[in-house]
Amino acid sequence: MKISIAQLNFHIGNFEGNLAKILEAINIAKQDKADVIVFSELCICGYPPRDFLEFDDFIRQGEACIERLRTSVSGIAVVVGAPSRNPVIEGKDLFNSAFFIADGEVKAIAHKALLPTYDIFDEYRYFEPASEFNVVEYKGKRIAMTVCEDIWNVGNDNPLYTICPMDELIKQNPDVIFNLSASPFSYEQGNSRIHVIRANVERYKLPMFYVNHCGAQTEVIFDGGSVVMSPDGKVHDELPYFEECIKSYELADVCKGGIDRERPKDKIGLIHDALVVGVRDYFRKLGLKKAILGLSGGIDSAIVAVLAQRALGAENVRVILMPSQFSSDHSVNDARKLAENLNIQYDIIKIEDVYESYMKALGPHFTATKFNVTEENIQARIRGMLLMAMSNKFGNIVLNTSNKSEAAVGYGTLYGDMAGGLAVIGDVYKMEVYALSRYANKDGEVIPENIINKAPSAELRPDQKDSDSLPPYELLDEILYQYIEKRQGPKEIIAMGFDEKQVRRILRLVNRNEFKRYQTAPALRVSTKAFGMGRRMPIVGKYLS
């Protein structure tokens, strides 16, 4: 049996576009003389469809696509993911299903049993878990069809579910496991995925064809990296990251084993490529082309400019330098040099006069008050407004340049530097921003060394440095990582040797600034715990705050 796997970049709700991609891949697989082609989870409607699933109209459109595949495809079996209806009145109305279509028939539908409902996932919101498990027979082979999480309850110390679908399916003596996935990227995901696939392959002594989405859907990035694993636990093949790819394999070859084509996984390199795809797909899938951002001369806006240029092309990225009376000369010069290195359009708009007009308007109400964070915020907000004005006038979407460390502790101005349609590095800690900047320069200087080396400053008052109000980023990032990614509490973090006062202050800052993060743009997710839909915190709480 020859099996094709199709790792494609689908688009949520774009049924016509997704179906066209599927039909094109089927043609390629037929040219390869494949017997069956396997697509990824919910490929018909894109993943995650979220509350679109609550619309009967949306479900009907998916059903129409399945029907078109059934009636129009011949000479190959097709395995696709789509929502299906639960015929039983009790329970949720839908299943998350894999359809096995061949010879003008839907030969089998396997429903997902393990419904991820954590982090960015909300599947139990929509779907009823499967309670029956059946292998599909096709051309003399018995196929165990599983959907994404269904294989993830194996090899865990703390299993999330009480059942294990493959333990049921194995009783029916399958020859091969198919897994249709939509498993999002984090910089740890590549290794976790191989680990889980191997745990299954070793437990059940079967080859596995694991097919993942690629491309980004708003903040969620899918890295592809689909895996064909032999029963000996060797990676027979691993498809490229972040790229579409269709490839065919003789099942007999896969079963032989002995080949190892696992790809290297470099954290910063993966983050870099993920962010480029994240920016590119945000624009492409919204039908947009052009971005704009403010270049401050600091490292955050510098790396965002680089990523945007790589994602959209130099001709589609425009930057604005917006110095104030507090900006240092080197900031403007460094920013200009970066823009020249990137060959992108830059303009300079000084904000001092607008700032003065605000001071004049507010003067009668601000009598006997001192320069404080108010005036700092006004500068940041003027910049945000100027960018939004350029955006409204010329159609360039504003890219937000806040990093995860600042977003965490609220070191940013709402409607100012926190403005923008997409937070490109909103899930990247400051120390990772440095690493990413060095990585961006690996084939020659793009970001001027001075930008990477100088002390970080918001330049909103004379001689301001980030370190005036924040602990050093090496320390801050470590504490934030323990609190955010690892969900450690104050007691546990202090026990690691961090200063108690420092820890309590940082955790308090994180919790008290939930209201700011609530109102910011979606941040491209590259870690196991990003701000946004994957981290849901009360604003009005009184916990560690």
Place this chain on the structure above:
Amino acid sequence: MKISIAQLNFHIGNFEGNLAKILEAINIAKQDKADVIVFSELCICGYPPRDFLEFDDFIRQGEACIERLRTSVSGIAVVVGAPSRNPVIEGKDLFNSAFFIADGEVKAIAHKALLPTYDIFDEYRYFEPASEFNVVEYKGKRIAMTVCEDIWNVGNDNPLYTICPMDELIKQNPDVIFNLSASPFSYEQGNSRIHVIRANVERYKLPMFYVNHCGAQTEVIFDGGSVVMSPDGKVHDELPYFEECIKSYELADVCKGGIDRERPKDKIGLIHDALVVGVRDYFRKLGLKKAILGLSGGIDSAIVAVLAQRALGAENVRVILMPSQFSSDHSVNDARKLAENLNIQYDIIKIEDVYESYMKALGPHFTATKFNVTEENIQARIRGMLLMAMSNKFGNIVLNTSNKSEAAVGYGTLYGDMAGGLAVIGDVYKMEVYALSRYANKDGEVIPENIINKAPSAELRPDQKDSDSLPPYELLDEILYQYIEKRQGPKEIIAMGFDEKQVRRILRLVNRNEFKRYQTAPALRVSTKAFGMGRRMPIVGKYLS
């Protein structure tokens, strides 16, 4: 047996504060000579605790409170809700539990079986459903302890769950049902609640003591309205809405039935009271006092000013009138009159000079472009910035005044009139804003009639009217309601008789403006489907857009 019910306003994560409230209520119940006092769901930690539940430290604090109740309370049994740990390694790590504490012992723990995972609810994200059901015996009575949703699978046409906890418990011949709830307000909820309680009481022929939270947690408002229902289906008592209340009942009296104390439920009156509580608790629970908002002379900011004044007191509400060259005289006069009626501080800051300073700064880049939405947005954003500056300087939190109709179709400026910490009427359609304004005037004119009667306008260009770019609100609201609350698709809405072009345009506007709503403040929830955490839509989708 005498049973007390305690309908209290808890605060998420405020373990000390919640425990103090619980102990105080226990003392009152003891003075009433009650045998048992019943509190609401997760009262120990507040509801909804959201991802705080992922912190072991948070769970430990809840456990410490249970321990303090166990060791310090005597002479009365106490039923409280708190998270508890799942001792089984498979499945989620927690249960959502009701603790029955008496005589220095935790006599029983009942876990919630039906975990709402829809709209604003994410319970399966955290909790394992109960699989065992046992009544508790106390002083000769057999008590069926249920948690909130556990009673909601009875009397439904389309049940969400495959099991029904009371069907299990009834086999053990209970004498009475306790239900610990945290069931949020919507203007339809009061009737739904009575309907569901009655369906249970009639099916199981038992009295029910249903105890609900009251007060607001960010956007989610709990209305209280706890119910004691007799086996004959009569409302023996219904506690007040939106207020704390502790009351005791002889079980024998309740069992007799024949008394009907159901409260009247007026949609607009309930919305009014809910919003007042929503504003009040947002401030109180964040430790804040003072609000600020922009008064435009229009109806939206007018009703928000009224609600704020009623929630926080006249001395804590400040308004700014920010006319431009496009503002009509009547706008300023109407706004001033309203401020005077409310006896709140108002100031006037003209925005024309700031606007001109932006035009000057942007002039070199805007050559050969025409006045368009860019310049309109600049005006709205200057107003937003001025309010934020006043907020930063004086500590008043900015109240957002966008209504649900505008938020739906994106008729608002991000970082401009969409700024603010809390969207007070963000879940109130424009036609409901009118009704609410008339309601606010029911005891005498507070909102000047002219504000209610004039044609709505954003006044961002000469002679602008909302009706220039939007259909009449009567029509718009009806279509939005079908799409948002009722999840009807274009086909279904058109079949109701609405114009096809109009319907498709409005649905497209709703979907294309998801990015704006993503970045706005939490909106106090008063309907069955509010924007925000209860409605999760892809930004980068291609569905009806």
